[in-house]
Amino acid sequence: MTDTQAMDPNNAFAELGSIKLADVDLDAVLAKIAELAKRTIPGASEVSVTLVRGDDAHTAAFTGELALALDEWQYERGHGPCLDASAATETLSVPDMSNESRWPDWAKRAREAGASSSLSIGLPVQDKVTGALNIYGTEPDAFDEEAMILAQTFAGYAAVALANVHLYDTQATLARHMQAAMANRAVIEQAKGIIMGERRCTPDEAFAILAKLSQDTNRKLRDVASALVANASGTSAP
Template sequence: MSQPSTDPVDALAELGRIRLDQTSLDDMLGQVARLANRSIPGAEQVSVTLLRGRVGRTLVFTDEVARDLDEWQYEHGHGPCLDASAAGSPISVPDMGAEQRWPDWAAHARTAGVGSSLSIGLPIQSAVVGALNVYGGPAHAFDRDAIATAEGFARYAAVALANAHLYDSATTLAEHMQEAMRNRAVIEQAKGIIMGERHCTPEEAFGLLSKLSQDTNRKLRDVAAALVANAVETGR
């Protein structure tokens, strides 16, 4: 069994120092995979699976072999990383040569030079789950201590991934809210211009904007922006 190049305690400390406001979700996932690969005894390749429904994707991987073994499972609809993701629990394949649950996948893994694997479920949120997949070269690459290390690391990684996902979602939501506020501002400006020109109520001004949007097959915000821009140009 190969020995880790990084102490698991140091790996977790390094993961804890990552600032979510300065790191993208992809970078966070990459760091999780690299730290797991360096800290879990017996690990030769590592990947991170994200699963929405039964649709899986490998977002990061330390070697093409890991991605290939993941993608075989997505294509065929079964395998340890999918089951671990769905169940949120660890699944060990100690010997690909003796594996009976997924014999076709195990045969594919042996062809790729992988003799054993661990998939540790990562519950991230209700709609998104995942797994930390660890692949070893020989059979029985992961002893009891290695499995415990992988499980402990995965629990920490799951928290980091969940926080990163929430931060990414919150950032996207904030951007959408800012865009909505900008849209509302320009629509209110356009309404004010119409009210001044036609001496109508706010409701009537909005009705005119909506009708123009429908008649020209343009978004309401674009119609309003064009009206405001024309008023600014005319006023110069």
């Protein structure tokens, strides 16, 4: 890593903490995490973020093709430091690919591609989803104890950022669903009112009429209600 890439860790942590969740999505947060980790952690040549849900693992962000390839070779085999770190939510270090005995086939392939060492730090993202921050070095023993501690601290900040964006996304989705449900309810109530006025029936009877029409025409209840309201008002249904 060159000096021009180096970034003060405090500035990196401040950037992670200042992410405006309303302006970004999960992909943007993951890309920012990978970029800042590469610029911050001494010895880092390429960085990626793995996300795992059940048996499905994929690289959600990466700073270069080398990191992506190193991850995908692990997914193909079903094992490797990023997968094991994700599963155990722990830190796994490969100081020297040429001496690696836990994942020898992967290490040999990684060494041939230009990687000589790696760090993978498990990330608890959310229920049923785990992940790992993967840091690859082109030199053996690229990550000393200080770099490992910094990487673990960085991963902690990254996990908080990921948890926050997931929580925000969940709440925003819930809010959208609630708004849609309220809009659906409003148009159904309008349609019931029209039917009650025309047929001099009760609210329950009006709803039963709407439900039967929905079933007979194989259309959603909201669409049937919207069409009825539009017809009554002389406008086109949305």
